[in-house]
Amino acid sequence: MKFQVDRHAATPVAQQLEEGLRQWIRHNGGGRRLPSIRRLAATHNISRNAVIDAYERLVSAGLIRSKPGSGFYVTDRVAVQANKQPTFNPLQEVTNGLWGLFSAEEHTLKLGCGWLPNDWRESDDLTYAIRQVARNSRSGIFEYSTPQGLLTLRRLIQERLRPLAITTDAQQIVTTNSGSHSLDLLVRLLLEPGDVVFVESPGYYNLFGLLHLQRIHVVGVPRLADGPDIERLEALLAQHRPKLFYINSVYHNPTGSTLTPAIAHRVLQLAERYDFKIIEDDIYADFQHTPTTRLAALDGLKRVIYLASFSKTLSSSLRVGFIASPPDLVQRLVDIKMLTSISASLFSEQVLVTLLQNGSYRKLIERLRTRLSNQMAIALTLLKKAGWEVFTEPAGGMFLWAKPPTDDETLKATAQRYEIMLSPSHLFLPDNATTPWLRLNVAYMQDPRAKAFIEANRSYANTSK
Amino acid sequence: MKFQVDRHAATPVAQQLEEGLRQWIRHNGGGRRLPSIRRLAATHNISRNAVIDAYERLVSAGLIRSKPGSGFYVTDRVAVQANKQPTFNPLQEVTNGLWGLFSAEEHTLKLGCGWLPNDWRESDDLTYAIRQVARNSRSGIFEYSTPQGLLTLRRLIQERLRPLAITTDAQQIVTTNSGSHSLDLLVRLLLEPGDVVFVESPGYYNLFGLLHLQRIHVVGVPRLADGPDIERLEALLAQHRPKLFYINSVYHNPTGSTLTPAIAHRVLQLAERYDFKIIEDDIYADFQHTPTTRLAALDGLKRVIYLASFSKTLSSSLRVGFIASPPDLVQRLVDIKMLTSISASLFSEQVLVTLLQNGSYRKLIERLRTRLSNQMAIALTLLKKAGWEVFTEPAGGMFLWAKPPTDDETLKATAQRYEIMLSPSHLFLPDNATTPWLRLNVAYMQDPRAKAFIEANRSYANTSK
Incomplete structure (x- = not known):
């Protein structure tokens, strides 16, 4: 060699x-x-x-x-995932799709991925907190955390929910390893094989895979720019008796849309009438400048179970998320957490406590919000100029759901030319139907290849503009 | 105040x-x-x-x-868990039992617990490794690990299995958060509600709770000093068709016993004849000086799925365990891991890599082995002198399964007098039957209260000795 x-x-x-x-x-x-x-x-x-x-x-x-x-x-290298349409296998599909993004070659631009670019992450404060805990806390580096999670952390989380008008108590909060882990615990707590769960369409693909794994019957409710499609929801409620409706309220994955107060209220009315619970997934909460209405705030954590995490903002490596739960579910949630993983990492919990207490986390998310809002504005301008259709115009967050004016072939060829990795769109639909829409992560739009890719997929009807 | x-x-x-x-x-x-x-x-x-x-x-x-x-x-303080015999609820029972030990007051002596005392843990090397990773690895503090786990770590684990005569490849190893997490992934991969699983009796109570959670039919096979009771196993196989037999080979929890080669061979013959898989839980492997026969070594990871972790030796806070799996199960195991928790902590995986590569981990476990063997010898002498019966005499590890010569009342009164926290023995039996045997953790026997407690429960028949 x-x-x-x-x-x-x-x-x-x-x-x-x-x-x-x-x-x-x-x-x-x-x-x-x-x-x-x-x-x-x-x-x-x-x-x-x-x-x-x-x-x-x-x-x-x-x-x-x-x-x-x-x-x-x-290896005999795999050809570009072009027109492959294998036998339908949701679990396999999801995990193949995920695998692609998690193990993409480093030089590719992950324009479709669900996390911030490595060079957006800020290491100084986090490194400081890690060293603090390593130096000062014997228990932090060695011991199991408490089953429910460190109380100090739970109290700090309780404080953080106050500006969202979510009134809760540290006793209602359970720490987890991540948003996915929270969902898994809740699915196991609340559902049995054969149960019906409503999800948003498009929506979070890992959830669909998880529900299939647990043999849950998944029904998609269209997601509109202001939240779930209420008319369609009512129609579906005439046919199904869901135990649960999963909603991603703010900066929704993949559409970037945010639930309005009116829709939130209507959803809760329906939840009451048809007696189903709601999981409000709010993992993009900290990207939002001015808090909007949360389901958990209106409902007071009675039917709504709220979850969020620190993976999208601070670190995906620490693995800390949490659930704010109706009081009557807490004990069993903790039981299932213990039986399936004993406890979360005390070390990670203490690192997070340090950053929440010394103000670093607050400052970090303020910087991220501003940066993402700016990128979002730039991305929207770029897309409109090139004649792409956008589902909605988010004020911030990572995601845009956009429809290119070109055909699938052009899209794939240009993605390959500019070394761009897109996320497989059909995975965002619970029935894996094909869709011309794409999820774009605006944080990756700073790379000139993104601009080139979007312009290469411009509408010729728009060239004069 | x-x-x-x-x-x-x-x-x-x-x-x-x-x-x-x-x-x-x-x-x-x-x-x-x-x-x-x-x-x-x-x-x-x-x-x-x-x-x-x-x-x-x-x-x-x-x-x-x-x-x-x-x-x-x-709080209105809870009275000592004395004669309480509530309606049978295995899940609740297990978690209550666990809760007790996890949140015991700090001054109590946790003679019944399943981990090393905090003052046995050594912080220098671990702190060093944490600081190394925090300083040198941006990806380590921020990013998701790969779905299967860091390859470097998996290769180091592969090396560690070689002295146990377990021949495997890094591609067959999947990292997890812990032994419990490994079990959970395997239960979800291999079992459906209503399936039959054989467990050892006495055995690992968290597993029983986990199986009940997944609605698995649990059948206990008596554990003897040399492994599972083969005669009874054959008789049970005439009545049941288990999909899986869970065996804790070395320094078995709670009896401290170790599987002999002859029994291992017989178990595998039966597994072949009756076509069931085996989970070999080897989380106490690193406490053993001279490796004994593993099921996974005899079988070559065909029917046997092997798991272990670093929680018992290095740190319960880092949350790193692993599964060495038959090749055909790996992909689906990784899928389930991703769907339920995305990935393990890259930070923890890198810290462990540092300690495995620089030799600190090897030296740490050598010291622990020696210390535990010494404590085991002291404990055995003490117990025999006081007329306690022991199930077997382990060469090392943490656990002794011992029967006091006194009645339940004396035992409880003396435990209270010396502020000793015992683990609830009935939880070790899959049917939660009462048993006079106790699990003792010899690492806690250095505390004078342990000696006092054992001597307060001496046999008067033995006073002359």
């Missing part, structure tokens, strides 16, 4: 190695065996860890794979 | 406050309202955080509770 690794260059050795290996792979193609970790380290006079790191990145990128007892091989 | 807080004393303010409050509670009894956090902070000229900390500890200890919008109140 002929490539140089310079141990004194600014680029880390593992990254140089990865780039060299990518070239080698490009020239040599699928099926070839790579040198062993030991050998590659020896021939290039670098550490085995650097080689492991580089190989790991290539495995993540799907370029190589390891075979038991035999070493690493270049 | 009359007590002094000295801000310059060696004892932290929150702890002084807690002690003062405990005295006050003792004198004033249940139902009384405590001062608000703000007021107590003001009258004692201390920070509100210190008051929150103190209140939190008292809530954890069950001495006070908060009421929504009203403040903190002294």
Whole structure:
């Protein structure tokens, strides 16, 4: 293998190695065996860890794979996910879609993904808090948290819900590992196989997969720019008896829309009349400048179970989320949490407490809000200029739901040309139907490739504008 | 409230406050309202955080509770869990039992608990690794891990399984949050409501609760000193068709016994004949000096699914465990992991990688093994002298299963006298039957109260010895 690794260059050795290996792979193609970790380290006079790191990145990128007892091989690379329409398997579909985004090659622009770009994340305050906890808290680095979660954290969360007009008590709050974990606990608490659950369409695909896993009958309610389609909801309630309606109130995934007070009120009236519970997923809450009406605020946490997390703003690595629950569900929720994972990470809980107490978290989300609002405005202008249709014009948050004026073929070709990774749109629909709409994450629109991609998909009817 | 807080004393303010409050509670009894956090902070000229900390500890200890919008109140303290025999509810029972140990008052001696005492934990290496990752890895503090878990970590785990003669590949390993999380993923992957699962009796109570939660029919197979009772297993196989048999091979919880090669071989023969899978729970593996035969080693990870974690040795706060799985189950296991919690903590995975790579973890477990073996020998001598019966004499690990020569009443009275918290024995039996056997954690036997308690429960037949 002929490539140089310079141990004194600014680029880390593992990254140089990865780039060299990518070239080698490009020239040599699928099926070839790579040198062993030991050998590659020896021939290039670098550490085995650097080689492991580089190989790991290539495995993540799907370029190589390891075979038991035999070493690493270049994969026969998968063709671009074009017109593939396999037998319908929602679980498989969702996880394949997710896998794509989680293990995308690093140079691709993840314009369709559901989290902030790494270079938007701010490390100073978080690093400080981590070191504080590591230095000062023996229990923090060693012990289980309490089953319900650290009380100090729950009280701080209680405080944070006050500006949203959600009145709750720390005793009603249960910490979890994430929004997904919260959903999983709630699904197991509230549902039995065969139960009916209403979801929004389009909506959060991981939830659909989770409900299929638990053999729940999923019914989609159209999501409009102001919340769920109430007329359609009423019609569906004449046919089904849902136990639960899952709603993503603010900066809805994938449409970016926000529930209005009037729709919130109507949904709650229907929930009362047809006796179903509501899960209000508010994981984008902290991206919002001025709080709007929450279902949990109107309802006072009686029928509404509220959840949010810190993964989208602070860190996806710490794994901290929470549920604010009606009082009568708390004990069983904690039971299920304990039986399935004992407790959350006390360390992560204490790190979060530090950041909430010293004001860093508040300042962080203020900066993020401003930055996202600005990006949103820029993105909307860009899309309109190119003749894309937008579902609604959000004031902030990450997501835009937009329809390109070009056909599927042009879209895919340009995405490939500009190395853009889109999220598979059909996954946002509970029945996996095809849709011309795309979820765009405006935080990735700073990259010039995004602009080029959108302009390459412009409407020729609009060229004169 | 009359007590002094000295801000310059060696004892932290929150702890002084807690002690003062405990005295006050003792004198004033249940139902009384405590001062608000703000007021107590003001009258004692201390920070509100210190008051929150103190209140939190008292809530954890069950001495006070908060009421929504009203403040903190002294609880009407729960009497010692004596002859209470409520309606049978396995889930409730397990979680109540667990709650007790997780939120026990700090001064009690948790002789029955399932983890190492805080003062056995070693912080230097762990703190170092945490700071390394916080300083050097942007992705580590921010990003999701890969769905299957960090490849470097999986390769290190693969290496660690080699001395146990478990041949596997990093592609067969999936990281999880803990042993409990591993079990939960496997239960959801492999079982449907109504399925039959064989468990060991006595065995791991959290598992029983988890299986009940998933509506699995649980059948207990007696655990003997050399592993499951093969004769009884064969008889039960004539009546039931289990999908799965859960076995805790080494330093079994709660008996401390270890599976012999002969029994392992017989179990696998039966698994073949009656076509069931085996979950080999090996979370106490690292407490063992010289590896004994693992089911996964004999079977080559075909029918056996192997799991372990780092919670018992390194830290219960980091939340890292893993599954080594037959190749055909990996993809679906990862799917379920993603749908229910997206990924494990990349930060924790990287901290563990650091400790596994720099040798600290190896040295840590060597010290723990020696310490536990010594404690085990001391405990066995002590128990035999006092005329207790022991189920088996483990060479190491934390657990001893022992039968006191005294009656239940004496046992409870002496436990109360020496402030000893025992784990509720009936929970270890899948049918929650009463049993005179107790699980003792030898790591807590260094406390003089343990010796006093055991000697207070001595056999008078043995006094002459």
